[in-house]
Amino acid sequence: MTSTVGLVERLTREIVDTIRSENLQPGQTLPSAKVLAARFEVTVPTVREALRRLEATGSVELKHGSGTYVREAINRRILDNPHYVPVDLAAAIELLDARIAIEPGIAGLAAAAQAPDAVASMESALDNALQVETAVPAGHFHVELARASGNRALHEMLVSLLAINSRTQQAARTSYDRLRDHDEHADILDAIRRGDGFEAAHRTRKHLEAIKAAVLADWADDTDQTGDAAIIEGSQR
Amino acid sequence: MTSTVGLVERLTREIVDTIRSENLQPGQTLPSAKVLAARFEVTVPTVREALRRLEATGSVELKHGSGTYVREAINRRILDNPHYVPVDLAAAIELLDARIAIEPGIAGLAAAAQAPDAVASMESALDNALQVETAVPAGHFHVELARASGNRALHEMLVSLLAINSRTQQAARTSYDRLRDHDEHADILDAIRRGDGFEAAHRTRKHLEAIKAAVLADWADDTDQTGDAAIIEGSQR
DNA sequence: TCACTCAAAGTGATTAGATGACTTAAACAC
């Protein structure tokens, strides 16, 4: 009758508790698997199974020959599924639709929050945009925008959406004009600086809708006269 | 120079690919660990580590003595961190703020979508509300609302937010009036049926703000005259 | 003294085989 929780699941939880109670920060190393095995009175393979679980969610990283490191995601609530195999255009459009639904509200919050350091991060993100597109890390304008909202859950949601999108083929080929992108970002940031939440939300929405249109246009160019536009329609309903 | 991807990570991906290519649906069983080990030419412990990773993200479930089962989350893009240790009121308020930021937009989409079956699901969710609160499964009104938006990413985001919230202490004690909850849900559904997205969004926002106020009031009652309202202020900035 | 080499120690990665515990379903007795 004892609800079998499973040794590995319990062990996983104990390791997380250890990380928290000892206040281990991302980048620091955990004790070796051998030591953990001794401390929790289990064997090494069992510890490894627990660490693999934590690895899957980005809470820790197992570096061969080096050690087990705490990672950022241990403090995240919302994650992107690392095992998801995505990828058609419809999925990419769906992600953009989701962003259109939530980012305007985030921009509004950012304008209301008026956190000075967050605004600074967005400014530097504006410049970084000239660089090569990084995967989806910090420094991305929209991510910094979400961070500026002051709401960690919203920030993590946007990070997740962008992470998923980065795995899409469409992500690389989006030929949205770099300069136009920069200008529109600047406009959004401007509205936020003025504390004009309504305008910030509006410009964010327009910006994303423009990107969506560009992606659809790109796709139309590639497939040219192949007439299966049903995919697009299906994703817009 | 070969980017060491790690055997387990590669194996994890191969198992996912197998599930997809063989079109295994949630509820169905995977081959036994022994068989998988033979098929991919690795040993059983290695297979188990890969399965533990998939287990962490809810893609599979390992049932002792029974088998390894495919689970729903294998098709999800957005997940809640299963290893997150949650907690205080500020976090609960932050989650509600996030919902206030995104759910009105979702309600607007739902009104525009006008999917008949989705509306039916919301109707039945209305009645289920009289039952005991389930964990965070389907059947929850707000979850069905998100499903009705037609956007899977948004739906999964809301499921994740509610899943996290359910782990909060505050979740259980929220004494938001059951009847009032039901009535406000009915109002939202009514606006969606009429296709009035603006009104649906507005009512959803008001509804969530009322819940937030109730949570804060509850907390104020409990702590009574303990004057550390700084926690609340901090979450509202 | 400085820089380079390289050997050793520590750590994770993977393998191998064995035992225990649980679930399920078929075989059996009633």
Added chain:
DNA sequence: GTGTTTAAGTCATCTAATCACTTTGAGTGA
């Protein structure tokens, strides 16, 4: 038929050992 028992299949965990990678620092040479 019904209920119990048995057996096979499966995951759970352990023990033990070998391999591979990383880091460090001692040693060597310039």
